[in-house]
Amino acid sequence: MSAEFVFATAQYESGDWDSAPLLPANIIDTIARYTEIPVAPTGVIVPLSDARLFRYPLVYLTGHLPVRFSDAERTNVRAFVDRGGLLFVDDHNHDIDGTFHKTATEEIARTVAPLTELPNDHPLYSAFFKFDGPPTTSHELNGWGDNLVHKHLLAVQRRGRISVLYSNKDYSSEWNYHPDNKRFLSVDNTRFAVNLVVYALTA
């Protein structure tokens, strides 16, 4: 495993895994901006069925289409979380009645365990920046998707540690912009990603 943190995007067979192509660069920029964590300047794309998955402590998965793992992907993901990896799944549809949500939650339950609500005082929300819960996104505030503001993230926890983190908040849309455009924001909306990375590396 490399000494520096590498942001990994999961590639899976059933859906549009590359629906947020600018997000990795944006998160890498954020990590570099706020922390001294050694970080690779580019992210990687790692197939879920590939043993390279085990090189990365945090793997990001998103998409709009149905999530149906193949046997090889399911076996690998199970081994990945067994070994302490954190899989961050974000619904790019921000819709709890959507197909991504239904199929992804079913697949996570089948592969790892059923998702439960993550309390808003979980250490994830204070791993670096202090949050009172998952930060809202412009997409849910604008009433897109399911027209809901989700108060909690969902998670599978093992021995008090998050193995799978699931979001309906559409961070994939919220964070999918070129990092140079951060200068137009009064408050950096990607700061929660720092908590994710720090939590994945330290918890």
Next chain:
Amino acid sequence: MSALDRLRRVRAVLIVGVVLRAVLWGTFVAISIIATVAIADAITPIGLTLRILLRAIAIVGGLAVGFTFLWRDRRVRELDRVALWIEERVPSLAFALVTAVEMSDSTFVVGVRSSDWTTLAWRRGFSRLAAPLAALLAASVVLLALPSGAVARAGRPRPGDSLARTSGTGANRIEPLVAEVRPPVYSGQRRQEIDEPRDVRALVGSVITLRGRGDANGVVATTSADTIRAASDADRWQITLRVSARPVAIRLTDGRHVRIVAVEPIVDAPPQVALTRPVHDTVLRTPSGRLPLAAEATDDYGIASASFEYIVSSGEGETFTFKSGVLGAVRASGKQLQLAATLSLDSLHLKPGDIVHLRAVAHDANDVGGPGLGVSDTRAIRIARAGEYDSVAVDAAAPPDAQQDVISERMLIMLAEALEKQRPRLAHDSVLHESQAIAADQKKLRRAIGDVVFTRLGGVPTGEEHTDDSPERAKTMQDMLARADSATNRSVDPVDFEGGESPVVAVNKPLLEAYNAMWDASTALELGEPDTALPHMRRALAAIQQARQAERLYLRGAPASVVIDIDKVRLKGKDKGASSARRPEMPIDSAASLRAVRLDRAIEVARTNSSAAADSLLLLRIDALADAPTFASALADAAAAVRRGDGAAATNALARARRVLVGSPVARDSLSRWGIIP
């Protein structure tokens, strides 16, 4: 009635006597053996198997004795023997009766009274029955005097009859012990009783009832989650618990007496579902027609229902819509199911770009922790967009299974380099052996290259060469190309290397160069000359790389590549905060390490207290059942061996457990298969 008729009546009376006597003696022998077994069992408990055997011996012994008596008196059926028997007892007949029998003429004994003969026969019969009747009576008295439980254990031995034993009563109420296992109704399995249970395997949801003799007061079962006090049932106690999904060690205590019963749950696995049609993902040019669907489902206890599910996703970018449905739903019973249905693509009103995701699902009949859901892999049927080429959509197929054992050229080069490096230290035979092994892999890879060329030209994948010894094999690049082209009839002049303009040449030239180089390399490797082979192998690798570079396709288009200048973002030299202190994760094998320590302790305890060591091994087994079944199996054998004092078997089982836990030592007497491990 003639004399002969009267004689036949006497014979019938004698036969009845003989049969009754045989039956009485046989019954006496059988009852005697059972009574003896019952008495012995009351003194020292006899195992179930031996009791079943002894009961069989009692039955066979009784029959043998009875048949012996019948065989000895078999002559009673012969009329002349009966006549002689009467002549012995009535001398006044002066052989007239025997003569009458021989001549079949009753007139020889006219005037003789026959009633005396019948009386003689009855008297004889009763006198011969007295002894067996007395013996049988005595045996029956003994049998009746014994406790009914003891007689039942000897006469009708069955699993779970330990509680009927008369011996062993005392302060220890958890000895003897019987476990009754009642599986859940949906499984269709039968109730089971186990004597002296130590390791019970039962389906999740089963009800286990532990029973013992005596009052319930003070008998307690403790598990990691609960403490259960025994309930009274007549002169016995019983404890009932339900089998959960986790292995449990039940600690039964009665005062100072303790025993452990391990309960290993059998988890009802969800159905296994395979979608057999459609076989692959595919792209359709037009969204019409009917798509046949087929699936197979199997389950360990029974399938309750099954169906096909589909999701249609439409749209692109950020805008997607979905619709879903169910097809061919069936209620089922049995462990296997063939599912079939037809999907009408017209009814889905598909548009270009739409994707139909298909899968089969099956539920089992588990009404305890289920129902278990089994799903097949998903197949995607995509409707091509206008202007989209089919070839782009289908080229990304995974390599066929047959090629997965082929080692890459890069790895072969590493092997050859490692062999060349170690060559001065190895004997010639070793070098030759290893070199030929690499040559074999090189040949496999060369064949794969040949198949790729043929497949791309539309020919049969194995058309290039079936065996190395084939006289028609391709020996040169031109030969290979000519054979490939003749198989497909693609071009007029396939071997057009001069101008390099033939499309066949243009597409396949790098691969054909690789093919030729591999041929030279494998020839050198066959001779044990890796140094000669290496330049050819490197040439082959370069050609393969060239082919890959030339034909790389980006099905989704090249993704945007944004490289972050970390130093620039960090305004190098400025302190922008630090991450939290990192705590090391527990080692991956921490559980194995802990188990190794526990195993060592159990072995240490075995030196002084084998029973405690067996219990420790049993508890360790319960802990390991969920994630290390092989280790748990070895521990079960070890615990059993330790308990029965079999040191050799225990050592073997413990060694097996340790090998599973920490791995076997590795010994190498030649170059590693991979050649790069020092």
